[in-house]
Amino acid sequence: MRRADRLFQIIQILRRSARPVTGAALAAELEVSTRTVYRDMADLIGQRVPVTGEAGFGYLLAADYDMPPLMLTPDEIEAVVLGSQWVAERGDRSLALAARDVIAKIAAVVPAHLRPFVEQPGVAAKPRLGGFDHLDTPVDITRLRNAIRDGLKLRLGYRSASGETSERTIWPIVLGYAETERMLIAWCELRQDFRHFRTDRMTRVDITGEAIGVRTGDLRRHWQKWRAGQIADRDPASPFSSP
Numbered sequence: 001m002r003r004a005d006r007l008f009q010i011i012q013i014l015r016r017s018a019r020p021v022t023g024a025a026l027a028a029e030l031e032v033s034t035r036t037v038y039r040d041m042a043d044l045i046g047q048r049v050p051v052t053g054e055a056g057f058g059y060l061l062a063a064d065y066d067m068p069p070l071m072l073t074p075d076e077i078e079a080v081v082l083g084s085q086w087v088a089e090r091g092d093r094s095l096a097l098a099a100r101d102v103i104a105k106i107a108a109v110v111p112a113h114l115r116p117f118v119e120q121p122g123v124a125a126k127p128r129l130g131g132f133d134h135l136d137t138p139v140d141i142t143r144l145r146n147a148i149r150d151g152l153k154l155r156l157g158y159r160s161a162s163g164e165t166s167e168r169t170i171w172p173i174v175l176g177y178a179e180t181e182r183m184l185i186a187w188c189e190l191r192q193d194f195r196h197f198r199t200d201r202m203t204r205v206d207i208t209g210e211a212i213g214v215r216t217g218d219l220r221r222h223w224q225k226w227r228a229g230q231i232a233d234r235d236p237a238s239p240f241s242s243p
Helices: 004-014 023-030 035-047 074-090 093-109 112-119 143-152 216-234
Strands: 051-054 058-061 152-159 165-177 184-190 193-198 202-211
Touching: 004 023, 004 035, 023 035, 023 058, 023 152, 074 093, 074 112, 093 112, 093 143, 143 152, 143 202, 152 193, 152 216, 165 193, 165 216, 184 216, 193 216
Parallel strands: none
Antiparallel strands: 051 058, 152 165, 152 202, 165 184, 184 193
C-alpha cells in the first residue's frame, strides 16, 4: 500500500470509531508495523489533522473533521457496488431503485481512473432465484421501513405456519433480508417478548401513529442481548453461554 493511501486509510479507520484506536489495532488492520503507524500518526498530526492521543493510549479523530465524502478507494467502490447489486436484486422496489441510483451517483462523481470499478466491477452478487413480490402482497414493505425509522408501533395481522391468524401490536426494530424471505424483528405486546415475523405471512399492516415509548437505539440493544441469549441456548460452546 502506498504511503498516501495508508494515511488516508488511517483517517478512515479513525472516522468509523467513536473510541480511541490503538496503534496495535491500526497496525493489524493495515498489515504494517506499529513503528510505521506511529510515524504515520506523527505525520498526520504535523499536517494539522485533528487527531488526539498518543502511542500506548490510542488515537481519536475530532468528530467535526471534514474530508471530501467521495474520496473512495477501489476496494471501497467495489464494496458499495457489490452491496448495491444485492439490494437491487433482493430489496423492495423503492430500495432497489435507490441502490441503482447510488451506483449512478458514484459513477458521475468519481475520477475517470476509478470509473471502471463502478461500470465494470470485478465483483458480482449472485442473481436471485425467483423473487419477493409475490410474497409480500398486500404488505407495503416501504411502510415497514418507515415505521422503524419513525419509531412507531404497528398493528399486524399475522398467519402462523399452521395457518392460525392473530392480531398483534408490535414495536418494529429491523427488517432482515435473506435469500428467499424477509423477516421483521419486533417486540410483540401480545407475547411480551421479541419475535420474528415473516413478511409473506403478514395479512395486514397498519401504522398506529403511536410511538413505541422507548428510544429505538435502546430497543435494538435489548434485542441484541436477547439474540445473544438465543445463540447461547442453541450452542453450548458459545461465548454467551452461562456458566
